[in-house]
Amino acid sequence: MxxxxxxxxxxxxxxxxxxxxxxxxxxxxxxxxxxxxxxxxxxxxxxxxxxxxxxxxxxxxxxxxxxxxxxxxxxxxxxxxxxxxxxxxxxxxxxxxxxxxxxxxxxxxxxxxxxxxxxxxxxxxxxxxxxxxxxxxxxxxxxxxxxxxxxxxxxxxxxxxxxxxxxxxxxxxxxxxxxxxxxxxxxxxxxxxxxxxxxxxxxxxxxxxxxxxxxxxxDATEKSAHFLAMAELVAQDGDVTGAEGWRAAARAHDRYTERNRAFLASVGRLDLVERLVEGHIGEVRLGAAVVPNFSRSLHVAKRPLQILRGVEIVRGWDCGLNDLHPAVCWLQVGADWINVLGSRVGTNLSFEEFIRQEVWPFERKYRLLKARAGSGFGAGLRGGFTFRNIADPAAFAGDGRGSARTAALVIENLLHESVEPGPVEWAARREALYAAFERKGAGDRMLVQIDPEENEILIDGLAGRFHYPEQKATGEIMAEISGAKRVSGIFSHPVDALAYPLSILFPAHEYFLTAMRARAPSGPERKAASWLGT
CATH class of the missing domain: 3.40.50.300 (P-loop containing nucleotide triphosphate hydrolases)
Known part of the structure; x- marks a missing residue:
């Protein structure tokens, strides 16, 4: 230019x-x-x-x-x-x-x-x-x-x-x-x-x-700074009245800015303070986040996650059959850790197109190759990875294009692997998400760590773009999954893809039972009540 x-x-x-x-x-x-x-x-x-x-x-x-x-x-x-x-x-x-x-x-x-x-x-x-x-x-x-x-x-x-x-x-x-x-x-x-x-x-x-x-x-200060600079300029020319007019304009703009900041903060819209008052690119936050305990600082890794050889890779699938937005996430898990290696969401893609255009390129990029069978009697698998697929139950109902083929069958044909269904009930998936992001892992890490470079839409969805809608007239949160998916669009799909394997591998009820057992007594030890001391 x-x-x-x-x-x-x-x-x-x-x-x-x-x-x-x-x-x-x-x-x-x-x-x-x-x-x-x-x-x-x-x-x-x-x-x-x-x-x-x-x-x-x-x-x-x-x-x-x-x-x-x-x-x-x-x-x-x-x-x-x-x-x-x-x-x-x-x-x-x-x-x-x-x-x-x-x-x-x-x-x-x-x-x-x-x-x-x-x-x-x-x-x-x-x-x-x-x-x-x-x-x-x-x-x-x-x-x-x-x-x-x-x-x-x-x-x-x-x-x-x-x-x-x-x-x-x-x-x-x-x-x-x-x-x-x-x-x-x-x-x-x-x-x-x-x-x-x-x-x-x-x-x-x-x-x-x-x-x-x-x-x-x-930036947020430019207008006031410009008015004050104009005040100095006209003051140098001896125009006292004009200089005071510019200073008054600067004060008025500052008061306008502070009112906007106070009003938006008072209704909990700090996202709009960031964008409309401070002038920064930010995130829109509407309604209530589906995963309220997610934190970018705690759950998003500071650097790309290492892919561990010899550890099974779990794929979580959301078929997106109703709106042609299929999603997948790749996880590696241990007893006290979950690493989300990557995720992808398709737009206006059938399930087969999604695997060809999004899944295969990601796995080629990181050489996520299947383990090869060894030769000779009793030989095990060599090199590569083993995979486990946990999918939306809709994967067994159709591919979204009127075909008799199911998404599960597409996975079996293209990836040559079996598929197991995740839970139908939203409550099981919701509680699994909450429990996973609540748990501590080993050392100073949280249980869940998400790769910062390969999960943009997933992270945004967890940060609030996947949200329950708010009734504008009353401010009431409508905590239904159908409404959340309707208003959240593409951001709901990778979160749901993550929820399916979490609900199978780390079910919420087991976490809460363990937490209850580990809870320390809340009062002094009860003394024996019988003459036998028992």
């Missing part, structure tokens, strides 16, 4: 002074070759001025193309998950800037807006609310110079976000003649699994490898 600065950001009104990150963002918007498409992501905490930055960037872009002799107006498509969210957030920001002097006019029943006089506007905005993912076809046939995606990431139930498919569809609309094509994304920090953090991969899938991508991040 070209780094040279050919134009300074020029905007109206003239008193808008962008913060350092926003200035860098705006400069990148207006620079570069005419035929170079750029996707520019501006990320920061709530209230830091991202929408204003997008608006002013579009105005600055229009100023630039006007100087290049390109006919105005610049056409901008503004996209958000729903029109209602556009109306109560983005359009409110536009209205605020109109009151501050930006010549904005709303037209077409507030579904469009222009900057400048009606007969010769410099920018024309169209607002698209995508109430359902397939509403992205509203963008088809639309032509613009800038596609602006507002808040692509959901704020944990406050909004639903924008699906990745909109990027591919919307990008085809960015074709206004002679205008350097731009895709702008202004957003709060997303969940760490959100598609925008892998936007380069999504562009490649859409055949848009020529698009240049750059990310800009505003």
């Amino acid at each position: 070209a780094e040279e600065v050919e134009f300074e950001p020029l905007v109206s009104p003239s008193d808008y002074v962008p913060s350092p990150t926003v200035r860098e963002f705006m400069t990148c918007v207006i620079n570069g070759p005419v035929d170079e498409m750029r996707l520019l992501v501006l990320r920061g905490p709530r209230g830091c001025g991202k929408t204003l930055s997008g608006l002013m960037s579009c105005i600055a872009h229009a100023e630039r193309i006007r100087d290049l002799g390109v006919p105005l107006p610049l056409r901008v498509g503004v996209v958000r998950d729903t029109y209602e969210n556009l109306r109560r957030t983005t359009l409110v920001s536009f209205e605020e800037q109109k009151m501050r002097g930006v010549p904005i006019q709303f037209i077409a029943a507030n579904h469009e807006a222009i900057v400048g006089p009606a007969e010769s506007p410099s920018v024309h905005f169209w607002f698209f609310g995508l109430d359902r993912p397939d509403d992205a076809d509203k963008l088809q046939g639309f032509q613009c110079g800038v596609l602006w995606l507002e808040e692509v990431a959901p704020a944990a139930g406050i909004a639903s976000g924008i699906p990745a498919s909109v990027l591919g569809i919307g990008a085809t609309s960015v074709r206004q003649a002679s205008v350097p094509p731009r895709i702008l994304v202004t957003m709060n920090p997303p969940d760490k699994n959100h598609w925008i953090l892998k936007v380069e991969d999504h562009l490649a899938e859409a055949g848009l490898t020529h698009v240049k991508v750059r990310h800009f991040t505003m």
Whole structure:
């Protein structure tokens, strides 16, 4: 991407002074070759001025193309998950800037807006609310110079976000003649699994490898620091009143930030404090975690786990037949330790496709080869590993594609191994998970240790992405497995794949009985009650 600065950001009104990150963002918007498409992501905490930055960037872009002799107006498509969210957030920001002097006019029943006089506007905005993912076809046939995606990431139930498919569809609309094509994304920090953090991969899938991508991040202190810097600047010019105005703005923003932090913390949403207040990429936490005693610091190994030769490898299987998200995890276990070596989840794969595309590559990567039979009478197995398969009972019911073949039969045919069913009852699996993550192992380790590099979705699921839903009206947790799987999506499957072998190898009732026996007496020893001393 070209780094040279050919134009300074020029905007109206003239008193808008962008913060350092926003200035860098705006400069990148207006620079570069005419035929170079750029996707520019501006990320920061709530209230830091991202929408204003997008608006002013579009105005600055229009100023630039006007100087290049390109006919105005610049056409901008503004996209958000729903029109209602556009109306109560983005359009409110536009209205605020109109009151501050930006010549904005709303037209077409507030579904469009222009900057400048009606007969010769410099920018024309169209607002698209995508109430359902397939509403992205509203963008088809639309032509613009800038596609602006507002808040692509959901704020944990406050909004639903924008699906990745909109990027591919919307990008085809960015074709206004002679205008350097731009895709702008202004957003709060997303969940760490959100598609925008892998936007380069999504562009490649859409055949848009020529698009240049750059990310800009505003931290939680930038806005206040910028206001205080402006106060010092105008004070040096002798403008005491102006300096105090900037300081007051800094204090007001700090109070706004502290209120947000206090409100979100008071309702237990520390995940939203991290993302919406501190401005960090984080994890969305909703409802109640299915495995509440899981801890990243205690249960995720600090370095990759060693695969122990001569120790059986246990595969746990969740067939995912209802939604075509099969999952598997690989374990090695001892009397007082469980090592989760890896896990995989398929997406829209039959069970056979899953084994071929996910299971075999993992086992080849780590040379998890089957032991060979020795030659000669009485010879045992040599080299490699022995395997044990413990599966979802649904493995014996069908492969999910209407075929008479069961998942268990697929395992037997492709892996040449037998399969044993895990428990049908969710209570047995739930309690096995809880007991396993509660137990101590040898020394200072917990019983369960998970490889940090080969279990991303499993770890996220254990950390709360696999959760029971919350009744929004009452705050009541609906602790049913069907509801948890419905709202948790792909994150439920590797956890369930782990639960099946745990419930067979380390059943919860045995752990709790052992713990009861080992419990020390709670009072003094009872004295003999009979004259015989017995």
